[in-house]
Structure formats: C-alpha cells, structure tokens
Amino acid sequence: xxxxxxxxxxxxxxxxxxxxxxxxxxxxxxxxxxxxxxxxxxxxxxxxxxxxxxxxxxxxxxxxxxxxxxxxxxxxxxxxxxxxxxxxxxxxxxxxxxxxxxxxxxxxxxxxxxxxxxxxxxxxxxxxxxxxxxxxxxxxxxxxxxxxxxxxxxxxxxxxxxxxxxxxxxx
Amino acid sequence: xxxxxxxxxxxxxxxxxxxxxxxxxxxxxxxxxxxxxxxxxxxxxxxxxxxxxxxxxxxxxxxxxxxxxxxxxxxxxxxxxxxxxxxxxxxxxxxxxxxxxxxxxxxxxxxxxxxxxxxxxxxxxxxxxxxxxxxxxxxxxxxxxxxxxxxxxxxxxxxxxxxxxxxxxxxxxxxxxxxxxxxxxxxxxxxxxxxxxxxxxxxxxxxxxxxxxxxxxxxxxxxxxxxxxxxxxxxxxxxxxxxxxxxxxxxxxxxxxxxxxxxxxxxxxxxxxxxxxxxxxxxxxxxxxxxxxxxxxxxxxxxxxxxxxxxxxxxxxxxxxxxxxxxxxxxxxxxxxxxxxxxxxxxxxxxxxxxxxxxxxxxxxxxxxxxx
Amino acid sequence: xxxxxxxxxxxxxxxxxxxxxxxxxxxxxxxxxxxxxxxxxxxxxxxxxxxxxxxxxxxxxxxxxxxxxxxxxxxxxxxxxxxxxxxxxxxxxxxxxxxxxxxxxxxxxxxxxxxxxxxxxxxxxxxxxxxxxxxxxxxxxxxxxxxxxxxxxxxxxxxxxxxxxxxxxxxxxxxxxxxxxxxxxxxxxxxxxxxxxxxxxxxxxxxxxxxxxxxxxxxxxxxxxxxxxxxxxxxxxxxxxxxxxxxxxxxxxxxxxxxxxxxxxxxxxxxxxxxxxxxxxxxxxxxxxxxxxxxxxxxxxxxxxxxxxxxxxxxxxxxxxxxxxxxxxxxxxxxxxxxxxxxxxxxxxxxxxxxxxx
Numbered sequence: 001x002x003x004x005x006x007x008x009x010x011x012x013x014x015x016x017x018x019x020x021x022x023x024x025x026x027x028x029x030x031x032x033x034x035x036x037x038x039x040x041x042x043x044x045x046x047x048x049x050x051x052x053x054x055x056x057x058x059x060x061x062x063x064x065x066x067x068x069x070x071x072x073x074x075x076x077x078x079x080x081x082x083x084x085x086x087x088x089x090x091x092x093x094x095x096x097x098x099x100x101x102x103x104x105x106x107x108x109x110x111x112x113x114x115x116x117x118x119x120x121x122x123x124x125x126x127x128x129x130x131x132x133x134x135x136x137x138x139x140x141x142x143x144x145x146x147x148x149x150x151x152x153x154x155x156x157x158x159x160x161x162x163x164x165x166x167x168x169x170x171x
Numbered sequence: 172x173x174x175x176x177x178x179x180x181x182x183x184x185x186x187x188x189x190x191x192x193x194x195x196x197x198x199x200x201x202x203x204x205x206x207x208x209x210x211x212x213x214x215x216x217x218x219x220x221x222x223x224x225x226x227x228x229x230x231x232x233x234x235x236x237x238x239x240x241x242x243x244x245x246x247x248x249x250x251x252x253x254x255x256x257x258x259x260x261x262x263x264x265x266x267x268x269x270x271x272x273x274x275x276x277x278x279x280x281x282x283x284x285x286x287x288x289x290x291x292x293x294x295x296x297x298x299x300x301x302x303x304x305x306x307x308x309x310x311x312x313x314x315x316x317x318x319x320x321x322x323x324x325x326x327x328x329x330x331x332x333x334x335x336x337x338x339x340x341x342x343x344x345x346x347x348x349x350x351x352x353x354x355x356x357x358x359x360x361x362x363x364x365x366x367x368x369x370x371x372x373x374x375x376x377x378x379x380x381x382x383x384x385x386x387x388x389x390x391x392x393x394x395x396x397x398x399x400x401x402x403x404x405x406x407x408x409x410x411x412x413x414x415x416x417x418x419x420x421x422x423x424x425x426x427x428x429x430x431x432x433x434x435x436x437x438x439x440x441x442x443x444x445x446x447x448x449x450x451x452x453x454x455x456x457x458x459x460x461x462x463x464x465x466x467x468x469x470x471x472x473x474x475x476x477x478x479x480x481x482x483x484x485x486x487x488x489x490x491x492x493x494x495x496x497x498x499x500x501x502x503x504x505x506x507x508x509x510x511x512x513x514x515x516x517x518x519x520x521x522x523x524x525x526x527x528x529x530x531x532x533x534x535x536x537x538x539x540x541x542x543x
Numbered sequence: 544x545x546x547x548x549x550x551x552x553x554x555x556x557x558x559x560x561x562x563x564x565x566x567x568x569x570x571x572x573x574x575x576x577x578x579x580x581x582x583x584x585x586x587x588x589x590x591x592x593x594x595x596x597x598x599x600x601x602x603x604x605x606x607x608x609x610x611x612x613x614x615x616x617x618x619x620x621x622x623x624x625x626x627x628x629x630x631x632x633x634x635x636x637x638x639x640x641x642x643x644x645x646x647x648x649x650x651x652x653x654x655x656x657x658x659x660x661x662x663x664x665x666x667x668x669x670x671x672x673x674x675x676x677x678x679x680x681x682x683x684x685x686x687x688x689x690x691x692x693x694x695x696x697x698x699x700x701x702x703x704x705x706x707x708x709x710x711x712x713x714x715x716x717x718x719x720x721x722x723x724x725x726x727x728x729x730x731x732x733x734x735x736x737x738x739x740x741x742x743x744x745x746x747x748x749x750x751x752x753x754x755x756x757x758x759x760x761x762x763x764x765x766x767x768x769x770x771x772x773x774x775x776x777x778x779x780x781x782x783x784x785x786x787x788x789x790x791x792x793x794x795x796x797x798x799x800x801x802x803x804x805x806x807x808x809x810x811x812x813x814x815x816x817x818x819x820x821x822x823x824x825x826x827x828x829x830x831x832x833x834x835x836x837x838x839x840x841x842x843x844x845x846x847x848x849x850x851x852x853x854x855x856x857x858x859x860x861x862x863x864x865x866x867x868x869x870x871x872x873x874x875x876x877x878x879x880x881x882x883x884x885x886x887x888x889x890x891x892x893x894x895x896x897x898x899x900x901x
Binding site: 206209210211306307310314376380385458459460461462464465466467468517 | 544545546551552553564566567654655656657658659660661664665668724725728729730731733734881882883884886
Binding site for chain 3: 043046072073074075081089091095098102121123126147149151159
C-alpha cells in the first residue's frame with residue numbers, strides 16, 4: 001500500500017513548478033494588469049489570478065485582446081461554494097499560444113453578483129445561466145438568465161452546500 | 172345494365188380488393204426481407220416459415236390496436252381523410268389490365284382516368300394534416316401538396332409521349348403496340364421521368380419528404396394510429412404497386428414477353444407480375460440506399476429538371492412521329508438527352524474540384540502550432 | 544412555432560427546440576436543455592472518490608471510458624500518483640476504441656437524420672464488435688467502471704492482442720464500406736455541403752471543441768497540444784476540415800476513426816509487460832488543492848475542475864462537457880435554414896444529452 005498523501009504537509013502549490021509558458025505569463029500578466037489590484041497564485045500547475053469582481057470585464061478585455069496573452073478561448077466557468085464566500089473560476093486558454101490561465105473572483109455569499117462575460121465570449125452564455133441556476137449567482141448584463149438545467153419555478157439553488165440532499169430511501 | 176352485369180362488376184371489384192390486399196401483404200414482407208438483406212439483416216423470420224405469416228400478424232396487430240383520437244382534431248375530416256386517400260388508389264385499379272382481358276373495365280380513356288384519379292389522394296393528405304391539429308402534420312400535409320402537384324406534371328408529360336407513340340389511351344392497345352419493342356427502348360427518358368415522378372408521388376425515398384421520419388415524424392400520419400393508420404399504409408403500398416404496374420404496362424411491354432403467347436391469361440399474368448415485382452424491388456432498392464432530399468431541392472429538381480425534360484421529350488417524340496424517323500433514332504435521341512442530363516447534374520453537384528471533398532490531416536510538427 | 548422535442552426521433556435524447564418557422568424556413572430557434580439533469584456534480588460531492596468514477600460513466604454514455612479516464616487522471620494529478628505504463632497503454636487502447644465506437648454511432652445516426660436508413664445498420668454491426676470487445680475486457684458493455692484511480696481494474700485477457708488485431712482489420716473494412724455507401728452520395732452531399740457553416744473565430748468564441756471545431760479548420764486536439772498519458776509516443780494526424788459545414792464535421796469524424804485505429808495498432812506494438820494498477824487505499828484522501836484536467840473525448844474537450852479539501856469526498860467537481868459547449872452554437876447554426884436542415888445540423892454536432900444536462 002502506498003501512502004496516498006506522501007506530501008501531506010505541503011500544499012500542492014509548492015509541489016509543482018510552472019512550465020515555460022506559465023513563467024512567461026507570470027512575468028507579463030502583472031505588467032499588463034498593473035492598473036488593477038490582482039493577487040497571483042497557483043492552481044495546480046497553472047498560474048492563477050485572484051481579482052476583484054468589479055474589475056472583471058476590464059481585466060478580461062485586456063487578457064483577451066492583448067497580443068502577448070491573447071486568451072481567445074474561454075474553457076470553463078466554474079462556481080465553487082466555499083460557504084463563507086462563493087468563488088467563480090474562469091479557465092482561459094489561448095488557441096494560438098497554447099498557454100493557460102486561471103482567473104478567480106470571490107463573491108459575497110449573501111448576494112453573489114458579477115458582471116457577465118457574454119459580451120466577450122458567446123460561449124459564456126450557458127455557463128452563466130447554469131451558475132445562476134445552481135448557485136444563484138447574478139450575472140449582470142446577461143441577456144437572459146432563465147433557468148437552464150432546472151425547470152421553471154424551481155425554488156432554491158441546489159449547487160450550494162447549504163441545499164439539503166433528500167434522504168435516500170428504498171422504493 | 173342488367174342485374175347480372177351489376178353483380179358481375181360488384182364481384183369483380185370485391186375480387187380486386189381481396190387480391191390487392193394480398194398483394195399489399197406480400198409487399199410488406201418483401202420490403203422488409205429485401206431491405207433486411209441490403210442491410211445485412213435477416214428480416215422477419217419468426218412468424219411462420221421464413222416469416223411468411225409476419226404480414227398477417229402485423230395486420231392483426233394494427234386492427235387490434237387502440238384508435239387514438241386526439242382532443243383537438245377536427246373529427247369529421249380526421250376520420251374521412253384516410254378514405255379520401257384510399258378510394259382513388261383503389262379506383263385506379265379498375266382499369267389496369269393484368270393480362271389480356273383480365274381487367275374490370277377497360278376504358279378507352281384508361282390512362283387519362285388513372286392520371287386524373289391518382290391526383291385526388293393529395294386532398295386526403297392535406298386534410299389529414301389539417302385535421303390532426305398538429306404542426307408536424309400540417310407541415311407534412313403542405314409538403315405533400317407541393318410535392319405531389321409538382322411531380323404530377325412530369326408524369327403527365329411522359330405519359331403523353333407514350334400516348335402519342337401508341338396512338339391510344341387504352342392500356343391494352345398501348346401494350347399491344349409494344350409487341351415488337353417495349354417503349355423503354357424508344358423512351359428511356361420518358362421511363363426515367365415516369366419512375367422519378369412516380370417515386371415522388373408515392374413519397375418514397377429519396378422523395379419521402381412528407382412523411383420524413385427524422386423531421387416531421389410521419390407528417391400527415393403522425394396522429395393516426397391503429398386501423399386508420401393502416402388504411403394510409405394500405406393506400407401507400409397499393410400506390411407503389413400501381414406505379415410499378417403502370418411502368419410495366421407503359422414501358423416494359425406489359426404481359427408480353429418474347430417467346431410466350433400474349434393471349435394466354437395464365438402466362439400473361441405471370442409475366443406481368445414478374446415484371447411489376449421487379450420494378451417494386453427497384454423502388455425498395457432506392458429506399459435501402461438513398462438519403463432524403465430537402466423540400467427546396469426536390470422542388471428545384473422537379474421544376475428545373477424534370478418538367479423541361481418532359482416538354483423536350485414530348486417535342487422530340489412529336490417531331491419524330493411527324494417526320495417518321497426510324498424508331499431506333501428516337502430511342503437514341505432520348506437516351507442521349509437522358510445521359511447528358513445525368514452528366515450535367517453530376518457536374519453541377521460536383522462544382523468544386525475533388526480536393527474539397529476530403530479532409531486533410533494536420534501535422535503540427537510540420538506546420539507549427541501557430542499556423543492559424 | 545414548432546416545438547421539436549423533447550420527444551422527437553432526431554433530437555438524440557431529450558433535447559427540445561422551440562422553432563419559429565416561416566413555411567419551411569426556421570426564423571428563430573430557442574434551445575431548451577435540462578430534461579436529463581441528474582445533478583451529477585452535486586452527487587459527486589457526496590460520494591467517495593472511487594465511487595465518482597461510476598458517475599462519470601453516466602455522463603457521456605457513448606464514450607464511457609474516455610470520461611472515466613479524465614476523472615481518474617484528475618485525481619491522480621492531485622495526488623501525484625504515478626501509474627504503471629502498462630495501464631496507460633491499456634487506457635489509451637480502450638479509449639481510442641471507444642472513440643471509434645462513438646464515431647460509428649454518430650455515423651449511423653447522422654445517416655438517419657439525412658434520411659438514409661442503411662448506414663446505421665452497417666455501423667452498428669461494427670460497433671457491436673467493439674462492444675463485445677469491451678465486454679471481454681471490462682466485463683460490461685456500457686458502464687464499464689474499468690479505469691480506476693491508479694490504473695485499470697484488471698489486466699487484459701490473454702488473447703487480447705490477437706483479437707484486437709482481428710477487430711482492427713474488420714473495422715477498417717467496415718468503415719471503408721460505410722464510407723463508400725454514404726459519404727460521396729450526391730444526395731447526401733447536397734444535404735450536408737454548405738449547410739450549418741460556422742467560421743473558425745465564431746466556433747472558438749462559442750467554445751466549441753473536438754471534431755466540431757476541427758471541421759472549421761482549427762487543429763486543436765489536446766492529445767497533440769498537451770499530450771497526456773502516453774499520447775506523445777504515437778504518430779497520428781489530426782483531420783481538419785475547411786468549410787466548417789455539416790459535411791466537414793461528418794468527414795472529420797470518419798477520418799478520426801482511421802487515425803484512432805492507427806494509434807491502437809501502435810499501442811499494441813509498444814505495450815510493455817508489468818502491473819496494471821498502483822495500489823491505493825480504498826478511501827482516498829487527496830491533499831488539499833484544486834486541479835483542472837482536460838482530455839480529448841470523441842466529442843471534444845472534457846474538462847474536470849476538481850477541488851479537494853483533504854477529505855475523502857471531492858469538495859467540488861465541475862465538469863466541462865464538450866457537447867454542452869458545442870450545443871451552444873446551435874442557435875446560430877440553425878437560424879435561417881430549412882426545417883430539414885435543422886435536423887442535420889443538430890445531428891452533425893453529435894451531442895449526448897447525458898453530458899449536456901449532467
């Protein structure tokens with residue numbers, strides 16, 4: 001049996017180093033976004049930016065259109081419920097340069113709200129509707145935040161940790 | 172008309188109904204077996220020896236099924252529509268001869284009568300689509316109307332040329348005129364037009380646009396079930412058989428076959444049935460291999476290709492008859508027109524050079540990832 | 544207004560489109576999904592790591608093994624787990640075989656959408672052989688649960704190599720046969736060429752991946768861009784289309800099947816002996832952290848964003864399903880086409896609703 005957690009006391013951020021492209025990003029991105037308050041961290045082996053939700057559109061505009069970064073591909077928008085706050089995680093990819101970036105924004109758990117990315121990426125549409133559906137995140141500027149996965153009139157946001165799971169019973 | 176004549180006619184009609192029903196049963200089995208073989212399956216083989224009783228089982232199932240009446244349907248039209256489709260298809264058969272004198276009533280205007288009556292079933296399809304109170308059904312009904320009306324014209328034109336050649340609309344005389352040469356040799360273009368228009372009229376692949384299963388889920392028939400649906404089904408198969416029979420009579424020499432006596436009923440019926448079933452198999456073969464056309468492509472094929480060709484066919488035939496050209500030349504001209512049409516179509520469909528029809532392989536080691 | 548679905552033979556599951564039609568032309572379309580929403584992501588948060596694999600089987604139920612592999616890789620990456628080389632090869636062989644099976648299913652159903660009823664019989668015959676192979680190796684025809692965290696469940700049977708070579712030869716023949724039957728049929732070309740065109744930029748903007756993106760001319764394939772497992776050891780090409788129309792999306796997949804078989808043959812030659820699983824604890828507790836792992840599924844990029852808080856269950860599993868993103872473009876693609884085209888376009892995207900709705 002192999003001990004499944006042989007680096008137990010070290011967090012994974014310290015374990016992995018960035019590859020070339022990641023290091024390049026680590027050097028260029030802070031310069032590009034110097035007018036915004038960002039915090040640089042790691043998500044596994046990828047560079048992660050932690051940003052203020054209100055800067056979202058400005059930052060993504062730069063990241064998408066700047067010739068050094070050119071993140072033209074929005075891979076995924078995930079919403080994670082950390083109980084005290086709700087985190088939105090954007091995974092970005094550049095199809096030409098092949099580098100990746102993770103952008104995170106922490107939202108207030110009571111009234112999570114962030115601007116919508118649909119003006120930049122059409123593909124953000126359903127992710128945001130899903131985020132609204134399951135986590136109750138309000139995406140400002142989204143053209144149509146109707147329920148996507150759940151049926152109309154469903155109450156509550158089942159993605160949240162506070163949403164109770166029904167007891168399993170045989171039937 | 173004496174009472175005896177009336178009784179005779181009625182019994183003949185009853186006999187025809189029975190025979191046609193049996194033919195439909197055989198056709199359903201034949202289709203399933205044949206398409207099964209095309210698709211490398213066995214087809215039905217459980218009910219009875221070689222699955223021979225399968226159509227009977229199907230018929231029992233269909234009749235025993237519940238007849239569902241959706242709430243919003245227009246009841247009278249809904250129940251009448253199957254009959255409106257069904258009756259003309261049977262009435263055609265009154266004047267289709269199976270062998271010499273084996274016919275209920277051989278009309279002098281036989282061909283005209285058939286063409287006129289076969290159009291009537293369109294009304295049934297539209298009204299079925301309308302009465303079903305279903306959007307798929309109404310789309311299907313309109314498709315059927317557009318398709319059937321536009322394809323009626325090439326049929327009429329090709330039949331017109333035949334009538335000019337034979338000098339009669341009487342089907343028996345048309346067959347007699349083919350004693351030495353079946354008209355398919357004189358009119359390959361006409362035969363193609365007739366079969367093409369016939370397929371469209373039947374709503375069979377590649378022209379099965381109004382019952383298109385993957386689009387409008389059965390079109391006008393979507394709400395019908397049980398016995399009423401089976402009436403549509405019956406009509407469709409009888410129509411298939413009728414188109415095949417007409418092709419046989421008009422282009423393949425009917426019950427005549429070199430070396431066999433044309434006047435003996437038994438051999439005549441046998442030859443006729445063999446030819447007709449072969450045509451039916453060709454129709455099934457299309458079904459097994461072709462995808463479906465789209466409605467606009469179908470209409471442009473009908474109006475831009477088949478109708479002009481039909482007119483050309485009539486004119487060529489008329490000129491040939493007037494100038495008394497040898498028949499072989501008429502056949503050659505017709506064949507050349509047909510072949511050149513196919514050539515033009517295939518060239519137009521492959522407007523682009525061949526390389527466009529391939530997908531190239533991308534190798535990043537050669538081009539670099541920034542190729543875009 | 545025509546309501547296509549959720550029960551309709553051509554919506555590939557329970558997908559619903561509300562189409563505004565003007566005669567035969569679709570003026571506007573509003574897609575509705577969610578009929579198959581089972582809350583897989585939420586369920587995953589309440590299952591042990593080893594149990595989550597079974598949930599991933601049920602996302603894209605046509606390419607189960609590819610799904611399992613992505614999840615297992617994400618957990619392995621989080622834990623820093625090395626897996627035996629033989630297991631990697633078995634995974635790759637089975638995943639590529641699963642890709643072929645998935646594309647064969649697409650081939651048949653796409654033919655059905657276009658109105659041809661024979662191709663589906665041809666391709667299902669081939670797919671059936673693959674399913675039997677899966678049954679032989681994994682014990683199940685669909686929900687395999689064969690790829691485990693740390694390797695694969697068990698070694699392949701003894702005559703695996705011989706039977707795989709036979710299978711590949713048969714598949715080659717069968718695919719060529721089906722290809723000949725359908726691909727260059729004039730009517731089929733008329734139905735698919737130039738229909739549902741999407742430009743490369745639009746496709747990227749929508750986040751389309753996989754064959755649907757490659758048909759627009761972008762050679763994006765995670766197996767090449769970011770080689771995972773042992774994909775960097777094989778020589779294979781990425782088929783790309785030129786016009787981004789339905790026919791390109793179709794033919795890219797046909798070519799991809801051939802490339803997959805090339806990979807399988809190379810893998811069969813290279814496969815080393817050895818163990819097939821790194822033993823782990825039954826109740827895994829990966830370290831605290833998060834990881835995003837991408838894998839090239841038959842339908843595109845399947846991504847798993849896994850957040851662990853050090854407990855025995857995942858804190859959050861977010862799935863980036865390829866069909867979900869490809870389906871987003873449907874509105875753009877269908878608008879202005881004919882009703883008959885809408886069915887073909889939907890078919891060409893090759894969606895699996897289990898994955899769209901999760």
